[in-house]
Amino acid sequence: MKLKILAAAALASVLGQAAQADPIRIATEGAYPPFNYVDESGELKGFDVDIAKALCEEMDAECEIISQAWDGMIPGLRAGKYDAIVASMSITEKRKNAVNFTRPYYQAGAILVGPEGSDIALDPEKLNGKTIGVQRATTYANLMREKYPEAEIKLYDTVENHNLDLKSERLDGVVAQRVFMHNWLEEEGNDGFEFKGDPVLDEDYIGEGAGIAVDKSNPELLERLDTALAAILENGTYDELNSKYFPFSIRKD
Amino acid sequence: MNVELMIESLPALLSGLVVTFQLVAAALVVGFVIALPTALARISRLAILRGLALGYAFFFRGTPLLVQIFLIYYGFAQSEALRDSILWPILREPYWCALIAFSLNTGAYSAEVFRGGIQSVPHGQVEAARAIGMSPASVFRRIVWPQALRQALPAYGNEIILLVKASSLASTVTLMDITGVARTLAAETYMPIEMFTAAAAIYLALTYSMSWGIVLLERRLTPKESRV
Structure with a gap:
């Protein structure tokens, strides 16, 4: 009899723990606008945050979204501080060794930006003799070097610096992430420039896109997230969120 | 450490050495041309010359x-008037911007070094040379400058080595000098230790041979009877 009570108590405490762990804890960075950032009232906002909320609604789960420093993001996931990462994390082979990823939920792509009216495009003939700026050690630098060796490529330490040289006419164009450059074009004083042609979405150069990371010990959650992601892509929720933030589609089909 | 990769990257790094060497050599020549008149201006009797030289240094x-490189490269480029001027073909190029910054910088330091050398020549020698009828120009050329240069050489050699190392900043304005190549290779191969070790070895070889050149020059300029 006594044993039975003990067993019941043990069971209750296990159940209690399970109930406590119920809200799915999702980490984001909060320092990468417009994807994730903290607004004036201290609340997490952005495309990533909205996607996370939409997924939770779709899964009918309670979620808690927390902000976390970027460099400790994956270690924190593996230590069980949270269950998933929705933080514009690019899917790479190296990260796949450490965590599991859902299918990519967006791919911003690379875009060429140049002065309005100039005849320049990501096309070997039109790049011949042109000077293109890219950030050192980025996928955009690899793309230019491997696919468009006709262009003269200049390597910069930051995106801001190559944009300065674009404005001072040292460069005929820059290749960078589409969303970032879209925001730059919206800023005051940058209205003399425009997107040139379609974005590059070639996986060989710019990768698969951003995915949601889940610890390898939790395949159930990965599956639930993948199902929910497929559902919001299907039912229009995704497109609605996409157009709330960007005038072009960044969905990855 | 992946030694094979270091050896493979040598041709690329040596192409960076050419850029570094060109920049440093040209900056030393231009810097010297700036430094000598600046040093003389610093000890001039004319207050305006002294003031100008002092402000520059x-x-x-x-x-x-x-900061100087960024001011010249990014700063000047902000002005539309300058971009329309005849100076733009020069200031447009990162190579010239880096060369201008390095020359002005090393010129300022070298001027101080030369001033010290010139002032170390005993004034009595100048008076004696004037007394036997030498013109001020030949007093400087034949009496003051040879001794001043000998005095200044160790410090000037130091400045040359500092310039070689400072030239690595050229990589921040898109130039592919030794450091620029090494940074790019490190990012491509994910092997920063190998790449920067190889770059460091090349810098060492460069500074070592330059300091040897200075030592040889010092020996040549030291009169035989005063050698120890």
């Missing part, structure tokens, strides 16, 4: 070289 010795 004050700015270029008192601010970081990186």
